[in-house]
Amino acid sequence: MSRPSADPAAALRPRLPSPLQEVRDARFDRHGVRLLLKRDDLAHPEIPGNKWRKLVPNLRAAAAEGRGTLVTFGGAYSNHLRATAAAARLLGIRAVGIVRGHELAGRPLNPSLARCAADGMRLSFVDRATYRRKDEPGVVAGLLAGLGLTSGDVCVVPEGGSNALAVHGCAELGRELERELPAAAGTVAVACGTGGTLAGLAAGLGAGRRALGFPVLKGDFLEGEVRGLQRAAFGGPAGDWRLDGRFHCGGFARTTGELDAFAEEFEDRHGLPVERLYVAKMLYGLGVLAREGAFAPGTAVAAVVTGPPEPGSAHGA
Numbered sequence: 001m002s003r004p005s006a007d008p009a010a011a012l013r014p015r016l017p018s019p020l021q022e023v024r025d026a027r028f029d030r031h032g033v034r035l036l037l038k039r040d041d042l043a044h045p046e047i048p049g050n051k052w053r054k055l056v057p058n059l060r061a062a063a064a065e066g067r068g069t070l071v072t073f074g075g076a077y078s079n080h081l082r083a084t085a086a087a088a089r090l091l092g093i094r095a096v097g098i099v100r101g102h103e104l105a106g107r108p109l110n111p112s113l114a115r116c117a118a119d120g121m122r123l124s125f126v127d128r129a130t131y132r133r134k135d136e137p138g139v140v141a142g143l144l145a146g147l148g149l150t151s152g153d154v155c156v157v158p159e160g161g162s163n164a165l166a167v168h169g170c171a172e173l174g175r176e177l178e179r180e181l182p183a184a185a186g187t188v189a190v191a192c193g194t195g196g197t198l199a200g201l202a203a204g205l206g207a208g209r210r211a212l213g214f215p216v217l218k219g220d221f222l223e224g225e226v227r228g229l230q231r232a233a234f235g236g237p238a239g240d241w242r243l244d245g246r247f248h249c250g251g252f253a254r255t256t257g258e259l260d261a262f263a264e265e266f267e268d269r270h271g272l273p274v275e276r277l278y279v280a281k282m283l284y285g286l287g288v289l290a291r292e293g294a295f296a297p298g299t300a301v302a303a304v305v306t307g308p309p310e311p312g313s314a315h316g317a
Helices: 008-012 049-064 079-091 102-106 111-118 128-132 137-146 164-180 196-204 222-234 257-270 279-291
Strands: 020-023 034-038 069-074 094-100 122-126 154-156 185-192 210-215 241-243 300-304
Touching: 008 049, 008 079, 034 185, 049 069, 049 079, 049 154, 049 164, 049 196, 069 079, 079 094, 079 111, 094 111, 094 128, 102 122, 111 122, 122 128, 122 137, 137 154, 164 196, 164 222, 185 196, 185 279, 196 210, 196 222, 196 241, 210 222, 210 279, 222 241, 257 279, 279 300
Parallel strands: 034 300, 069 094, 069 154, 094 122, 185 210, 185 300, 210 241
Antiparallel strands: 020 034
16 A cells, blocks of 8 residues: 555545536426436445535545554445545545444445545544544554554545545635626525535535535434534634425435435436435425425526445445
8 A cells, every 4th residue: 555645646546526407307497496416426436426515625634644554434335435445546545434333343345444444544443432532632543553553654534524624625615616606596405424424515616505404314413513514624613505404304324205206206207327316405495495485586596416326225326
């Protein structure tokens, strides 16, 4: 394994700007609203969308400091773990994934974790109590020591990839959209897990546009997380944003029959595979908001498609 590339962005060869695609959908047409899809899922074949935008600033920092091992965190179906594993393989560096759930250690790997392992990621399963304390420096130091790693060679990236560096990376998404969107597009929507993409997106958009986040987890913690990330990245609030927490479908990795039916119909109508845990919830929520009159006739709403269906799912690539 080598030291990280001095220019990870060039080494990973993304497709940027990612495509902006208009789709005609009756749920929006009947209210006089255009739907634009920012296809960030097509930014890179293995490190799609917001994961690429979050990882690259962290990879640049790792390269500058000569750190050749990425250590990060995630659940058993983490998109972030898969993206980190793929990035490490493509750059020829080491990656370690600390996975929530010690009970998973003795079980066959699910398709998501199997992909991580195939890309060379070392998986370490920890109990849930320890995982909840993963942001504590002492806990991180203990985990690294248990893995035989020294802090000088390690770049620790938080769960979901969301930190101040990642927020700056996602601000470029907002600036990219600002160059592409028509004036009539006042709202840019994105599904939210840890809040880093929303925090950066809002900062990159220009005056007169609002970023709208759809949390995929239950609870009212995300607003504080987004504010904290913006403080860390920019020193305070940045841009216009809000959250609509009605569409998590019971929490992370949860769906409903209604959501699945919506996603299947959207796929059939537009020929677009719809990732269920993030993207489907955002698109469904936007349809409800259009019905509620949240978007004025004659305007447009842009939706960031952050990634494709997970591998091994019925709708995966």
